Amino acid sequence: MEKSIAQQIYKKMYAIRVFEEKVEVLFAKGELPGFVHLYIGQEACAVGVCANLSPEDYITSTHRGHGHCIAKGGRLDRMMAELFAKKTGYNHGKGGSMHLAASEIGILGANGVTAGGVPVAVGAALSSKIQNQGRVAVAFMGDGSTNQGTFHESVNLAAAFKLPVVFAVENNQFGVGTRFCTISNEPDIAKRAAGYNIPGVIVDGMDVVAVYQEAKKAIEYAKAGNGPTILEMKTWRYRMHFQGEPATYRNDIEETEWIKKDPLEIAKTKLKSMGLLDNAMIVDIEESVQKKLDEAVEFARNSPDPMPEDALTDLFA
């Protein structure tokens, strides 16, 4: 890994963490309307994968999408403005947290429908293939998404046509309050790849270096015309399903075990031991991100609301 990539990786992971911590506070204070699903704990997944992508490559994201957006190059100010429902947000206040989209950098939308973005990524890959663009599409999804019919349909289609797509499954082991192993007879989702005759890889989703390396292989494999991979990242969300969720359903022991594997700590330790990051760089990165985040919140707060009549624009081209 190059030094610049390592620094970018830590910067993005740190940005996701502090962005989400800020959102948590703002949401609790009632400054943000609607619902938010926080990405804290899963930073290594989005960042490890997206560190291999260029701005032209595509991603589709989920309801838990802030992390994917930052990892793919989304601007904190325009993201924050969208969460504040302001006109300057990425979606001009029409989408909100669950629908962040930035097509100019290949973000084909977060999604409120579980697995809704998966076939869309397949279509983006098809389009790239037809137009000889050499782009890859990554469909991010949670473990819960993989029990939708569209998951099967999408993987089968992509495999049959050897499309340049990666099915990036973040297996945090819960869909809302339902433990994956209670609604699926096989806990390893990547094993399904055998049925499609494509590669299926399981990686430690808390370890950004491991994710980066496995995603690199899958993306190169796809770009070389070999077709899709199911990349399963075992991970854990550190917050409840959505902010304000009342129920508790995870046990404290497993919670403590996973929190010990904090992806930011692992990233720092690993990247330092590889000689790619040092304490001074870390301080610099954290300060610059913090500054950008403060500016983003200011920008969002000071931005205008949309005008009511703006509701009637953007429906048709």
Add this chain to the structure above:
Amino acid sequence: MRKISYSEAIAEAQLQEMQRDEKVILMGLVQKDPYGSAFGQTKGISSVIGEDRIFDMPISEQGYVGAALGAAITGMRPVVELQFQDFITIAMDQIVQQAANMRYMFGGQIKIPLVLRAPTGAYLAAAAQHSHMLESWFAHIPGLKVVLPSDAADAKGLLASAIREDNFVLYFEHKKLYDKKMDVPKEPYTIPIGKAAIKRVGKDITIVAWSFMVSKAIEASQILEKQGISCEVIDLRTVSPLDEEAILKSVAKTNRLLVVQEGYWNSSVATSVSALVAEKGFDYLDAPITLITAKEVPIPFAPVLENYVLPQTNNIVETAQKILNKI
């Protein structure tokens, strides 16, 4: 009488029906305690009934709605839940092609004692994919009954009827109503499907509404009353089949009709109500029929946009004043 919320009333109806009839089963996401469904609509049930008749499903709407249909035609009485009504699009084949057609297409061989419950509606800054009001889609399809309770007492009685009914009933709960408390009888009772209710008696204008719009219509009526306008609020309760008689009777009395619908105008329940009165009650009318509906765009996230798109109490007040030539 004790006051309970709309979501508690829904849970109570299901619990009591499960105690009454062991064929009643629940299927959906996070149904068991401690979760008890996304808005608490099944809270407390698994703790009382046990876990043999209540199933937490994978996120596979087409699969588990279809499975509920299969169970319904083979001896069970399933109540199947979607976490949001919006995700009904995924289960559409099983609902519209399979369930709605099945009994008729099979020449009446089978019964379909199936209820599909789902939270519907907007006004929560939940954006386009979590705010739909799709009852009109289903009202369009023969073979489906479509019920939308507007308060806790109706929620309980209508759900009990739906569960006891030998036909497929779609039962849509409004998210804005879950917390609303009122007096609800503790013992089981039923409210007939297919019958509207007069929620407020009046003489100058009939306001037809259902689901959350009933609260808005009543709010508006209270304001209008102070201005000397007396509104009759008809809560459809069931949008398919329509209670034609209740609508026509009220319009015959007031001679004016305003329909308030949270969903869109085109091809909707509101346009059907309007067509009904135009066809069968034209002679009663002293003013053009008026419809208040959502503006024809997806539901936007920002509250300023969302409020602009959706019907508001003041729209009802102003429209009623206009119909009565009071402004």
